[in-house]
Amino acid sequence: MDILRFITAGSVDDGKSTLIGRLLYDSKNILIDQLEALEKQSKNKNENGVDLAILTDGLRAEREQGITIDVAYRYFSTPKRKFIIADAPGHIQYTRNMITGASNSQLIVILIDARQGVIEQTRRHSIIASLLKMKNVVVAINKMDLVDYSEEIYNDIKAQYDLVAKKLKLENVNYFPISAFNGDNIVSKSEKTGWYQGSTLLDFLENVEINQNQEQENPRFQVQYVIRPQTDELHDYRGYAGEVISGIYRKGDDITVLPQNIQTKISRIENGGKEVDFVFTNQPAVIHVEDDIDISRGDFLVKTDLQPKVENEMEAVVCWLDKKELNEGNKYFIQHKSKTVKAIVKEIEYKIDVNTLEQMPVTDSIRLNEVVKVRLKTASPLVFDSFEESRSTGNAILIDETSNSTVGAVMIL
Incomplete structure (x- = not known):
């Protein structure tokens, strides 16, 4: 079975955590002891039945305030597919958490409150989806029970979002009228939306195409261990272990x-301790080559006629994740997959407004949650593709040299 990684996004109280809880609850992916604890905590909170949001809101502050603060990951599976869900916060000050959660996701579920329609936060999360080149966008129009399952309201919100998607050039946008609280059109079709002819949300997630044609992808393999x-x-064994990117x-x-x-040439390939004729995307492998070459951790083995860039200067979009400010001339480590080298911020070209995608002049230091375009210079060459060509080889992180904390999420242009 393949794995679909997706993220839920939306404004505060749009029902992201409840939606994930509903997916887990209705697909019977909750253990009995989890269910008992859930029911007990729900009774302590209110008398309105089970509060499914508690399944993902794990921090005490989240439960007390009824909001999501940090990215929570949940795992579940059906007979057709495995899922990793990232529940991202809706608050503006947690933009970095949203970008972190979305960076490894193949699909984004944007929730819209049926009573509110498309709001500023909807546009912000859509802009981030556009910035991160998300291939699939699901728009879940939630709380349909609070608007009497109105087809007119659903169509109106759909028309509003169509304009946003067109402006941002978002492809593969799919719409679902749902009620996370009642479970309408999430795992089971709802009789209350007889006008809706589409599939349930879970059915869509189980069947959506997530992998491109592997024959058309540029082959990329980075050595993780010799x-x-x-x-x-x-005595003479030398293999280069890693994952086929x-x-x-x-x-x-x-x-x-x-x-x-x-x-050189590939002389042998091993997978799971056995010799095989070929390996493909996401498979672990040990590759052997014909010639004696000094190959180290972080080096790439690529097809000779389909090569990436090899540079020690690059332009990139950086989402700043640290309370310490970013300035031109700052030095960091840049980690690109298994390779870590020293880097310097040569130039900060402009800030990107996450509400409009407009370019703004830089008049001060770059602060937490801000997104900027920069020019980086590395101590030794990096092997990369642009983020648009390949999210896997086009991203990196900046690491503080003294604290060793991750301070920037990098999308290489």
């Missing part, structure tokens, strides 16, 4: 080792 046992039985690798392929730019 296996060199040096035992009597495996994208594409397909076959025995006999002509490859180039980057950043060294040395050409």
Whole structure:
């Protein structure tokens, strides 16, 4: 089974946590002891039945205030697919949490309160989805029970969001009229929306196409570990272990080792301790090459005719995640998959307004939650694709040299 990673986003009280709780509850992915604890905590809070939001709002402050503060991850599965859900906060000051959760997601579920329609926060989360090149957008028009399941209101909100999607060039937008509180059109079809002819939300999530044609993806493999046992039985064994980031690798392929730019051939491929003829996207593998080459952790093995960029200067969009401010000339570590090198911020070109995507001049230091375009210079060359070409090889993080904290999320242009 494949895995779908998706994120829920929306304004405060739009019902993100309740929606996730409903998916877990109605698909019977809650253990008995979890259910008992949920019922007990719900009774302590109110007498209106089970509060499904408690399943994802794990922090005490979240439960007390009824809001989501940090990104919560939940895992569940159905007979068709496994799911990893990120529940992101709705508050403006938690923009960094939203971007962090969305960076590894293949799909975004944007919740809209049927009573409110498209609001500023809806546009903000849609802009972030556009910025992160999200391929699939689900618009869940929630709380339909509070507007008497009105088809007219649903169509009006759909028309409002169509304008937003068109402006931001969002593709594959799908709409669902739901009630997370009552479970309408989430796991089971609702009789109260007889005018709605589409599928349930879960049915859509189970069947949506998430992987591109692997034959068309540029093959990327980064070495995570060099296996060199040096035992009597495996005296000459040298394999390069890692995960296939994208594409397909076959025995006999002509490859180039980057950043060294040395050409060789794949002599053998192992997967799960067995020799195989090929490996593809997301599979772990040990690759052997014909020639004796000095290959280290962080090096890339790529198809000779489909090479990425190898540069020590790059333009990037950075979402600032730290309370310490960002200034030109600051030095950090940049971690790109398994490779970590020193980097300097050569130039901050402009700020990006997350409400409009407009470019704004930089007049001061860059603060927490702000998004900027910068020029970075690294101590040694990095092997990368642009974020638009490949989210996997086009992202990185900036790490503070002294505290070792992650301070910036990087999308390479």
